[in-house]
Amino acid sequence: MQRDPRIERRHAYVARAFQLVYPAIQKLFFAPSELEFAPKAIAPPERLELMTRHGRMEALVFSPTREDLAAQRARGDLAPVHLLTHGGAFILQYPREEGNVARYLAATVGCVVVIPDYAAAPQACFPVAEEQCFDALLWIREVADRHGWDRDRITVGGPSAGGKLALSVALAAIDAGGFVPLAVTSEYGCADIGRSDAERTSAKRFPVVGPALMRLVRSTYYVGCDLRSPQVSPLYHPRLSEMPPTLIMTAEFDTLRHESNDLAVELERRGVAVTHREFPRVDHGFTHQKPVETARAAVTMIARHLHTAFDGALRQTETRSPRLVRIRNFQP
Numbered sequence: 001m002q003r004d005p006r007i008e009r010r011h012a013y014v015a016r017a018f019q020l021v022y023p024a025i026q027k028l029f030f031a032p033s034e035l036e037f038a039p040k041a042i043a044p045p046e047r048l049e050l051m052t053r054h055g056r057m058e059a060l061v062f063s064p065t066r067e068d069l070a071a072q073r074a075r076g077d078l079a080p081v082h083l084l085t086h087g088g089a090f091i092l093q094y095p096r097e098e099g100n101v102a103r104y105l106a107a108t109v110g111c112v113v114v115i116p117d118y119a120a121a122p123q124a125c126f127p128v129a130e131e132q133c134f135d136a137l138l139w140i141r142e143v144a145d146r147h148g149w150d151r152d153r154i155t156v157g158g159p160s161a162g163g164k165l166a167l168s169v170a171l172a173a174i175d176a177g178g179f180v181p182l183a184v185t186s187e188y189g190c191a192d193i194g195r196s197d198a199e200r201t202s203a204k205r206f207p208v209v210g211p212a213l214m215r216l217v218r219s220t221y222y223v224g225c226d227l228r229s230p231q232v233s234p235l236y237h238p239r240l241s242e243m244p245p246t247l248i249m250t251a252e253f254d255t256l257r258h259e260s261n262d263l264a265v266e267l268e269r270r271g272v273a274v275t276h277r278e279f280p281r282v283d284h285g286f287t288h289q290k291p292v293e294t295a296r297a298a299v300t301m302i303a304r305h306l307h308t309a310f311d312g313a314l315r316q317t318e319t320r321s322p323r324l325v326r327i328r329n330f331q332p
Contacts, residue, residue: 003122011219012122015091018216019120022092034292035100037299038107040065045102045115050143052135054119054128059136060095062102062113069148072110080111080153080310081140083181085133085169087160087285089213090221091121098159101287104299108332109307112149114140118165121220127231129221133165134172141179153313155306156181157247159287163189163260167234174242183309185247185302188284191235192259193218194227200255208284209255235263241270247305248276249298253283275305300332 003012045060063069064079072079082105086095095115102113116136118129137156144151158166163186173180197211222232230237248264250257257278264276279286279294287298 001122004125006125006223007122007220008223011216011223014216015122015220018089018091019093022088022094026094026097032290034290035288035295036103037100037296038103040107042103042106045096045099050116050136050139052132052139054124054132057119057132057136058117060102060115060117062099062106062115064106064110064112068107068110073148077314078144078148078150078153080109080150080155080306080313081144082109082111082113082306083133083137083140083154083156083166083169084113084115085118085156085158085162085165086115087158087162088120089209090129090161090217093117093120097288098162101159101299101302105303105306108303109310111155111306111310112147121217125220126222126225129161129165130168130172130231133169137169137173137179137181152179153310154179154181155183155185155309157183157185157187157302157306158189159187160189160256160284163187164191164193164234167191167263168231170243171230171234171237171239174239180242180244182313183245183247183305184243185249185305186260186263187249187287187298187302188251188254188256189248189260190233190256191263192233193222193225194233195259199258201258202253202255202283204253204283207253207255214255235259235266240267241272243267243272245273245305245309246275247301248274249301250276250278251282251284251286252278252280256284275301277301303332 045062048059086098095117105113118132141151156166156169170184225232250260267274282294286294
């Protein structure tokens, strides 16, 4: 079994067992056919390979329909891109689980969706996933012209661990002083890895994210880290005020809701355009589980948030250029 030597063997075996049994869990509980909300069929995703500072990494790439891409080109526009950082407790490498969200975004927003298959524990530890996801952002910018993508209209977002990684990508971009994604989404994400388990409360007897899972995360992917470091826990980043418009969605029964709710409050306090909604009577993973109505509402919120950012960038271009830009209304 491949493992980072910083991870104790016993913890690595537990993480590896989680990886092996998860596909069966996913088939039983997540992403039923009723959660396929895309109003039109798109092609299966491409598998592209990119080079990161930690070696080669694959990514799934979902594209809008040929007709939608042609319509964008007819308007003189290129397809915007959403970098979707998948969830999985920093242990699972299961990017195709985000397919229902990716297909909906490609079909309704007209954006390309890139899902990097970043490394996870026990094979890797912090900061590998954060750096690979940031490198994916840089790669999108680098190859955009080759693929017909708009290198200046890129957003980032994701669920659970992916929500944390999306926040880290945006903050790393701010720290780097280069291109910053136009918008960020975090769906039931992490924001404070070091928060005590006693503070992660839920009215549900057995919430999805319990103390055992958080202990496993801390003893594998984040082993030996300063858990209050801004790179580990975005809630403590000193440049939160520079974040782009951010959507934060939480769940009433999710033990991670407290830290993301706190992040939403802190972003608003610092003047960031933040949209925050806590969904009642659901737990972690509500974009991939029933009730269907909640999942649909959440996925639609993500699409509207990205659509607003992408079209806002086009409006800014219109004021600088004599070219007429036709703004398409979002149709969920």
